[in-house]
Amino acid sequence: MPDRITRRLAADSAGFAEAGALLRAGGLVAFPTETVYGLGADASNGHAVAGIYEAKGRPRFNPLIIHVTRIEEAERLAVFSPLAEKIAHQFWPGPLTLVLPKRENAAISDLALAGLSSIALRVPSSATARAIIEASGRPIAAPSANRSGHVSPTLAAHVLDDLEGRIDAVVMGEAAEVGVESTILSLLDDRAILLRPGGVTRTDLAAILGYEPEAMDEPHDDKAPLAPGLLKSHYAPEAQLRLDAETIEAGEVALLFGTFRPKGLEAAKLSINLSPRGDLKEAAAALFSALRLLDQSGASVIAVAPIPDFGLGEALRDRLARAAAPRS
């Protein structure tokens, strides 16, 4: 249903002002953040927020993260416990989302919160994202700027591949520096719960919380999941993914990390190493681009060599597991 011209805006002060004006007028504008490119809309405008769900084909039960530029603005939207204050001051601006009790009078569209009484908030560090949000003068709801279920965008070109003709503008900015989405931490109760691994690592959070790193996991019971929209199958390329591959089979393409060489690699038509020197930060920044490139090779299987499960590796493995999950 492409129904409009998608404008390319320069990442300069004129472009930021234009992006801000479009957002204020209820438009949909994609822009870089330090995690991935986001698709922004005015979070206080239900009609604008509805546009995000429509452009992405995102299920409406999946609430959106609200982006602001200062802690004080976040405090006007949510109730911060002393623990939440401490975490916010430590990690904001940056790739951490906090799920907090929403303030009764917070002017945020119910659709953006999927009707919940909680709100997910983030203060991004990307100077481009901050300038655009600032120029809009509004809290900005922004999920990743891709069709729902597709691989997240780390370049403006990825956004156009997925959303050209469906959104009002893309700010043609820098490559996303972190490359995976934000860590989501719930602080609804006294206990912090890690809902999604991401740009801030479990060990960094545990150090500030004074927890054991494992003590942050969601308690396993049959309650509704705390993070409603975290779908098992996500980031799905056309190709199937095979994880922790120690051999490459005929016809497969390969995603590698570090110095590990799977057997049969010579025969692979294409292989991409996320970080030959085994740096997880470099690997995270390269992940989504690499998945897109391997998928474009037309191979039916992407074999993924083992990736460590510590530090940023937890977020990498999480995204790969979702990309590999059976599609519903």
Ligand code: AMP
């Ligand atoms: P994303 O898909 O990257 O935009 O991340 C959105 C995720 O954040 C959702 O799928 C939820 O798991 C979580 N989230 C967003 N808003 C809320 C909220 N109001 N309450 C609880 N979790 C939320």
Ligand code: MG
């Ligand atoms: Mg997403």
